[in-house]
Amino acid sequence: MQISVLIVEDEPAIIELLAANLKHAGMHPLPARDVTVASALIAEVLPDLIVLDWMLPGVSGLQFMRQLRADFRTRDVPVIMLTARDEEQDRVDGLEAGADDYLAKPFSPKELVARIKAVLRRRAPQLTDDAVTIGRLTLDPATRRLFVKDDDAELLVHLGPTEFKLLHFFMTHPERVHSRTLVLDQVWGDHVFIEERTIDVHIKRLRAALKPVGYDAIIETVRGSGYRLSREPQPRRMEKAA
Incomplete structure (x- = not known):
């Protein structure tokens, strides 16, 4: 079963880079430039995991994270936050809002893919190929x-x-x-x-x-x-x- 990953990111170059790496890893990327588009995609089909940028136009990634965790339908979807904010309090805020992992920019796409797999093994082992x-x-x-x-x-x-x-x-x-x-x-x-x-x-x-x-x-x-x-x-x- 192909794993679907919703990428909520407003920088086209990063979306393109992430989508290419996820496809190479056998996953199905779902790009969204803002929370409105992301919400529409989630309403259609629930993704297996969400990669969420903190700094987004309109509603911030942190606000959206809290909305996801408050919604019965999305509260258990694993979320990895991407952000240029790397202060300790920022990491604490992201994790306390419900993020499963936190990756600061700039980051390695290979590391992100590895973290996605690690989060899925922990949160959704039925989506992995582990015996x-x-x-x-x-x-x-x-x-x-x-x-x-x-x-x-x-x-x-x-x-x-x-x-x-x-x-x-x-x-x-x-x-x-x-x-x-x-x-x-x-x-x-x-x-x-x-x-x-x-x-x-x-x-x-x-x-x-x-x-x-x-x-x-x-x-x-x-x-x-x-x-x-x-x-x-x-x-x-x-x-x-x-």
């Missing part, structure tokens, strides 16, 4: 494969694209109870309009795919709240082929 292991299950987003360790062998578990994304999200956020609305936003995107009960269908398919390897109970239903993945599942005995 994740829970129990005997290992999910590898880079190869789109799920393996289960059986004695000295690794068996491949076949999942549909949506079930793979669901399991990836759950495995990167274990032991937390996730509402259907949250799962819908994180896996399908908040711009996609489908019935919440559709999630139940895909959960059922995921459990069916995991049943032969004894992990169908790893996704627990929390009545009235949603779903949870257990970090320490107690797998059943694997089904043996006839």
